[in-house]
Amino acid sequence: MGAVDNTIRVYDSNMRKLAYLENAYNIGYTLKLNELWTAQFTLPATDKKNIYCQPFNYVEIFDGGERIELFRIMPSTLTRNSEGNIVYQCEHVLATLMDDVLFQYHQIGNIGVGTASVLRYILDHQLTKRWQLRNCDFYRQFEYKWENENLLSALFSVPQPFNEGYRWEFDTTRTPWQLDLKRLPTQFVADIVYKKNMLEIKKEVDPSTIVTRLYCLGYGEGDNQLNICSVNGGIPYLEANTATYGIKSSILVDRRFENAETLKAYGQSILDELKNPFKSYSVRAIDLHRKSPSKYERYFPGDIVRVIDKEDNIIEDLPIVSVSKSDITGAPGDIEVEIAKRTRDIASSISSLQDRTRINEVYAQGATNQMIVPFADNADPSNPAVMRIYIPDTMVRINKCILNYQVDNFRAYSKAIEGGGATTRSTNDGGASTQTSSSGGGGTQTSSYGGASTQTSSSGGGGTQTSS
Numbered sequence: 001m002g003a004v005d006n007t008i009r010v011y012d013s014n015m016r017k018l019a020y021l022e023n024a025y026n027i028g029y030t031l032k033l034n035e036l037w038t039a040q041f042t043l044p045a046t047d048k049k050n051i052y053c054q055p056f057n058y059v060e061i062f063d064g065g066e067r068i069e070l071f072r073i074m075p076s077t078l079t080r081n082s083e084g085n086i087v088y089q090c091e092h093v094l095a096t097l098m099d100d101v102l103f104q105y106h107q108i109g110n111i112g113v114g115t116a117s118v119l120r121y122i123l124d125h126q127l128t129k130r131w132q133l134r135n136c137d138f139y140r141q142f143e144y145k146w147e148n149e150n151l152l153s154a155l156f157s158v159p160q161p162f163n164e165g166y167r168w169e170f171d172t173t174r175t176p177w178q179l180d181l182k183r184l185p186t187q188f189v190a191d192i193v194y195k196k197n198m199l200e201i202k203k204e205v206d207p208s209t210i211v212t213r214l215y216c217l218g219y220g221e222g223d224n225q226l227n228i229c230s231v232n233g234g235i236p237y238l239e240a241n242t243a244t245y246g247i248k249s250s251i252l253v254d255r256r257f258e259n260a261e262t263l264k265a266y267g268q269s270i271l272d273e274l275k276n277p278f279k280s281y282s283v284r285a286i287d288l289h290r291k292s293p294s295k296y297e298r299y300f301p302g303d304i305v306r307v308i309d310k311e312d313n314i315i316e317d318l319p320i321v322s323v324s325k326s327d328i329t330g331a332p333g334d335i336e337v338e339i340a341k342r343t344r345d346i347a348s349s350i351s352s353l354q355d356r357t358r359i360n361e362v363y364a365q366g367a368t369n370q371m372i373v374p375f376a377d378n379a380d381p382s383n384p385a386v387m388r389i390y391i392p393d394t395m396v397r398i399n400k401c402i403l404n405y406q407v408d409n410f411r412a413y414s415k416a417i418e419g420g421g422a423t424t425r426s427t428n429d430g431g432a433s434t435q436t437s438s439s440g441g442g443g444t445q446t447s448s449y450g451g452a453s454t455q456t457s458s459s460g461g462g463g464t465q466t467s468s
Contacts, residue, residue, distance in 0.1 A: 280340030
């Protein structure tokens with residue numbers, strides 16, 4: 001190992017150290033804010049330690065002796081040429097949460113259930129308990145619903161309705177691995193100054209993504225579709241900056257939301273990002289921290305940096321959304337930093353809201369139906385008519401229950417015979433006697449020892465008697 005240790009360590013799935021990859025080169029990484037981090041490295045095809053680089057084994061990446069993070073090996077590409085090499089692509093071990101799922105329907109949150117409880121609920125569904133929640137800076141009481149979703153997607157969806165910046169942080173130096181959900185810092189920790197550590201800067205301003213009036217729709221369709229009127233004073237949209245840019249309307253349709261309060265909070269966070277033109281800086285800089293760690297800060301996703309370019313009158317404090325290096329060993333000082341109020345992926349996806357609304361997001365999720373239940377019965381003050389309605393398990397929303405009824409006179413198609421009264425008498429030992437009136441009634445009498453006697457009246461003819 002050299003004076004500056006960039007050597008990759010390889011571990012098996014149980015975190016047992018397998019090897020040091022001294023011959024690895026073209027080591028690089030890309031760290032994106034609130035996205036899955038990636039890394040890559042290359043080994044000669046003849047290196048015997050390729051045997052340890054199996055899919056799903058773990059590797060530790062270092063940059064100038066500082067540990068970047070723990071990744072797991074995914075695809076590899078073998079190239080045969082005069083030398084021959086194998087390129088390994090890696091993803092951060094947070095991707096292990098994609099190995100487990102929330103099977104079928106899950107619902108959690110709302111009043112009394114904070115963000116930390118929701119995150120723990122997700123992590124509790126790990127089959128192998130690799131990750132544990134350590135700190136959460138937020139206490140929101142939004143309601144969440146998932147159906148057949150992997151744990152990583154569910155985890156990343158939890159802070160999306162927040163109206164303030166956040167970032168995921170991790171500690172993978174011990175097991176179980178620790179996970180934090182933290183607020184973005186507000187004070188800048190480093191600066192990027194042209195001709196000092198900035199080699200090139202590219203500024204992008206895109207006003208086509210501006211939205212100042214955002215209609216918010218959630219689950220359902222037509223009259224059933226969730227909106228924010230009930231929690232927004234009867235108004236189905238949110239507004240911002242209409243005096244500056246006029247009314248630029250768009251529609252947000254996100255069927256994950258079945259709660260109006262959560263939908264409104266999410267819509268507000270989106271509108272806060274879209275009310276101003278998308279602005280980003282792509283900076284090719286010199287990693288001064290690599291040269292002097294005690295003097296210069298390390299660039300890290302989510303940190304605030306001050307961009308200073310006096311020649312173009314640029315002085316802004318913005319968060320880092322991406323940090324990447326392509327070759328730690330060959331060009332250790334070259335670093336690319338993207339700085340923006342939001343990632344371009346979010347901006348581009350939201351800027352196409354109209355297309356998504358027309359094409360992908362308004363497909364039927366269960367048509368509106370009428371369920372008619374016919375019913376007829378006789379009733380009087382002592383015997384009410386009872387109507388039962390069956391509601392299928394698949395029903396999502398009941399819009400209206402309408403009862404239409406018509407009352408008619410009671411009609412019967414039966415006739416009682418004259419004198420239908422009857423008496424029942426039992427002897428001391430349990431025998432019984434039943435006798436009807438003269439118009440066809442019958443009588444039954446048992447003897448003291450259980451014998452029976454049956455006698456009809458004069459109009460019914462016939463009598464039977466049985467002794468003991």
